Amino acid sequence: MPEVVTCRSVTYINNKTAASLTQEEIDLDTCYEDNEIVIHVHAAAFNPVDLLSQGFMCSYLVSSRPKSYGRDYSGVIVRRGKNVDEKWQIGDKVNGAQAFLVGQSGSMSDYLVLNPSKQCSISHMKPINQDIQGKYDEFTFDAAWPLVFCTAFGILTNYGQKFGPDSRILVIGASTAVSNAFVQIAKNYMNVGTVVGVCSSKSVEYNKKLGFDYLATYDEGPLIESVAKVFLRDLQKEKFDLIFDSVGNNDFFPVLDKFLKPRSQNSYYITIVGDGKLKYGSFSAMGTFWMASRILNPFRSYNYKFGLFSPSERAMEIGNKLISEGKYKPAIDSVHPIEDFKEAIDRLSSSRAKGKVVLKINN
Known part of the structure; x- marks a missing residue:
């Protein structure tokens, strides 16, 4: 039957x-x-x-x-x-x-x-x-x-970058679910030396427990100044190998060369959102235009990628492990x-x- x-x-x-x-x-x-x-x-x-x-x-x-x-x-x-x-x-x-x-x-x-x-x-x-x-x-x-684990794992593994104890990464949007997975993979699986997160002042203690080495806040003054304090005080001006944006931000592009290593060193700026914060249920033509212009611009001085969910049985097995x-x-x-x-x-x-x-x- x-x-x-x-x-x-x-x-x-x-x-x-x-x-x-x-x-x-x-x-x-x-x-x-x-x-x-x-x-x-x-x-x-x-x-x-x-x-x-x-x-x-x-x-x-x-x-x-x-x-x-x-x-x-x-x-x-x-x-x-x-x-x-x-x-x-x-x-x-x-x-x-x-x-x-x-x-x-x-x-x-x-x-x-x-x-x-x-x-x-x-x-x-x-x-x-x-x-x-x-x-x-x-x-x-x-x-x-x-989904968030595979996305974060793909950001860290799909672009030919080799991370280890000497690597430095900046995460814009430390409190998102993808960044939650990202920092734990970076610190507990890839042994990344330094991961700096950007979050609200209310989320600093929470994100410290996840493994972020340093936190910069966006609600206690200009974001760039907050990150610059960490950059000067704790990183001794050592630039980042990767800037990962999980919330939608464009503050760093005018000064990206001050924070991100040269393109020739295989550094990356990778976003999963674009230049602006997500607005559920709506479509932003202007946001899409700016993201496309960054991706297609042959004269940009930095590597820029729009990261997507990266299906992977290997990532799933690593996550469960x-x-x-x-x-x-x-x-x-x-x-x-x-x-x-x-x-x-x-x-x-x-x-x-x-x-x-x-x-x-x-x-």
Whole structure:
């Protein structure tokens, strides 16, 4: 007998419609191909890209079919195709991040169907070190980090830079979830000598505990002056190998040569946002123009990259390993049952979330 189940999903139609909880009946024995697995999702996490993607979905350009939220997930494999690699077996606990732009492939559903050879940001969950697990169950904990970890890992590994004890990195936006992963990878996996963070004065103590060696504040005077104090006092004017921006900032470009090593030394300015702070649900043509002009400008004196989520099974395996060793702890802001998805979206949209907003989908 076929096993027909109800699959709930958090979806939207376009940028003018509110999110809703929709459902459909699916047959677990026929809903996948020979190269796919079916995951019973226990938890999934929101990312800013979920709301940004919806913001691009103009009603006159997209279909009226429901579109799913969610990249991060954790759950249990309940079906596998006959051509799937033997390392993925029914009953395995897995977590990962979906690489998709828009459609019905989001992770905020009871069941997620994917090809693990193409959706490579997937790994077997490892036992969580008890010193860092805190109050969260393993599925909630492991849904909170795949996308931000893979993004941060890609920033540190995809551009040919070799980091070590003599390296210096500046992180603009130390309190974001991506920067949270970034500093822990840099300090606890790559052994980077000095990581300087920029944050509010209220977040200094919090970010010190994550591993930042020095913190500069943006709300106690001009940002450049605050970083310059650290640069002169603590770094003895040794320039940065990498400036990583996770919030959207353009203050440094007029004086970049004073802080960033020469382009010939393979230094980089890498942003995952652009020149301005994210505005959920809206599109900034001017911000896109300035970012494009920096990327395409052949006369710029510095290496500039726009970093994106970098799917990687290796990154997932390293993340799970660091968690099992107690060397990486993702930031979780709040956890909501799937029925309270609107509260979760409101929390993410508020820009006050300190860490990932997680939906608990199944126990």
